[in-house]
Amino acid sequence: MLAEVFRAHGYAGASLALIGTRTGLGKGSLYHAFPGGKVEMAQAVLDEIGAWFEGRIYASLRDTPDPRAAIRQMLAETDGYFRSGRRVCLVGAFALCDERDLFGDRIAGYFAQWRDALTQALRRCGHDTKAFDLAEDTVLAIQGGLVLARALDDPEVFGRMLKRLEWTLLGETTARVHPSTS
Amino acid sequence: MLAEVFRAHGYAGASLALIGTRTGLGKGSLYHAFPGGKVEMAQAVLDEIGAWFEGRIYASLRDTPDPRAAIRQMLAETDGYFRSGRRVCLVGAFALCDERDLFGDRIAGYFAQWRDALTQALRRCGHDTKAFDLAEDTVLAIQGGLVLARALDDPEVFGRMLKRLEWTLLGETTARVHPSTS
DNA sequence: GTCTATAAAGCGATAGAC
DNA sequence: GTCTATCGCTTTATAGAC
Numbered sequence: 001m002l003a004e005v006f007r008a009h010g011y012a013g014a015s016l017a018l019i020g021t022r023t024g025l026g027k028g029s030l031y032h033a034f035p036g037g038k039v040e041m042a043q044a045v046l047d048e049i050g051a052w053f054e055g056r057i058y059a060s061l062r063d064t065p066d067p068r069a070a071i072r073q074m075l076a077e078t079d080g081y082f083r084s085g086r087r088v089c090l091v092g093a094f095a096l097c098d099e100r101d102l103f104g105d106r107i108a109g110y111f112a113q114w115r116d117a118l119t120q121a122l123r124r125c126g127h128d129t130k131a132f133d134l135a136e137d138t139v140l141a142i143q144g145g146l147v148l149a150r151a152l153d154d155p156e157v158f159g160r161m162l163k164r165l166e167w168t169l170l171g172e173t174t175a176r177v178h179p180s181t182s
Numbered sequence: 183m184l185a186e187v188f189r190a191h192g193y194a195g196a197s198l199a200l201i202g203t204r205t206g207l208g209k210g211s212l213y214h215a216f217p218g219g220k221v222e223m224a225q226a227v228l229d230e231i232g233a234w235f236e237g238r239i240y241a242s243l244r245d246t247p248d249p250r251a252a253i254r255q256m257l258a259e260t261d262g263y264f265r266s267g268r269r270v271c272l273v274g275a276f277a278l279c280d281e282r283d284l285f286g287d288r289i290a291g292y293f294a295q296w297r298d299a300l301t302q303a304l305r306r307c308g309h310d311t312k313a314f315d316l317a318e319d320t321v322l323a324i325q326g327g328l329v330l331a332r333a334l335d336d337p338e339v340f341g342r343m344l345k346r347l348e349w350t351l352l353g354e355t356t357a358r359v360h361p362s363t364s
Numbered sequence: 365g366t367c368t369a370t371a372a373a374g375c376g377a378t379a380g381a382c
Numbered sequence: 383g384t385c386t387a388t389c390g391c392t393t394t395a396t397a398g399a400c
Contacts, residue, residue, distance in 0.1 A: 012192065
């Protein structure tokens with residue numbers, strides 16, 4: 001709920017008045033829950049997002065005995081989380097415009113953990129030397145897909161990108177066919 | 183100059199006081215030059231950016247007799263424009279956080295023109311059916327590279343992404359060797 | 365714990381002198 | 383064309399009643 005206000009309006013655009021309206025709480029209640037004010041609210045949201053990705057995506061990528069299944073799960077969870085391109089990545093948005101300095105460590109951690117967990121999974125399913133490059137390119141493409149989908153107001157950009165990722169990460173030893181080559 | 187203030191602080195964060203300081207002009211002068219206020223200033227900046235890319239990148243991609251040279255030029259100009267990953271894409275930032283509705287047509291136009299011009303160039307050098315997908319993936323990767331480079335505070339992310347693009351777009355029929363496979 | 369009232373500062377924008 | 387002064391509004395944050 002709190003996260004959605006930041007997602008929809010950005011850090012600067014999410015005024016306390018707006019947050020109060022959307023959460024149904026007065027400023028007194030908000031400052032009681034978050035004595036640090038707006039900065040602490042955003043930090044809590046970023047921590048919540050980080051925990052969600054850790055539990056649903058990163059952990060499996062690092063630990064599962066079936067890395068290919070974990071990668072497939074990553075793509076499916078990513079599609080669901082970002083509502084197939086209709087939802088913005090709050091961490092990416094904070095990195096670009098809003099005071100990156102305030103949340104720099106959390107922003108960097110979110111992306112570094114994703115990249116490193118995916119690198120591990122890729123190493124365990126054949127992509128030895130290319131694992132890091134492939135992981136970096138994947139995390140980066142997801143962010144770019146969200147930017148482009150929103151800029152063009154066309155969520156299908158995001159879906160096409162995920163399909164290409166599926167092919168790149170899993171397709172070469174799978175029965176699946178790349179959509180652009182079928 | 184005006185563009186740099188928006189780039190560094192976002193639309194919401196670029197207050198008129200800050201703009202006045204950086205440009206060395208008072209509010210009176212600013213409103214004389216831009217009667218529409220802050221919205222008109224941002225529109226002028228977006229138009230200036232659009233014209234720059236049209237002249238330096240899009241036009242060559244569409245019209246040159248040597249599409250491979252135009253693509254190489256695109257990669258070089260892109261690297262230079264974004265200062266090898268140290269500079270943010272204002273259009274991408276506006277698309278994500280700041281009032282996208284105010285500048286939606288300019289934002290969509292920027293990316294659509296880039297994608298379509300690149301599609302034309304790719305069609306003329308062998309990538310027939312894959313040209314659109316490849317162009318979309320390229321534009322998207324550049325944006326993602328900027329997000330990730332800034333999030334991780336590591337400009338080299340952008341350079342590695344450009345190298346991979348060079349390989350994907352031009353490498354297969356060229357003597358160049360992909361850095362991650364050499 | 366939640367509310368209202370309010371403080372102090374910053375915002376975009378305007379008016380008018382020069 | 384550039385400036386200063388100012389308007390009206392919104393912002394974050396606090397104080398204190400209940």
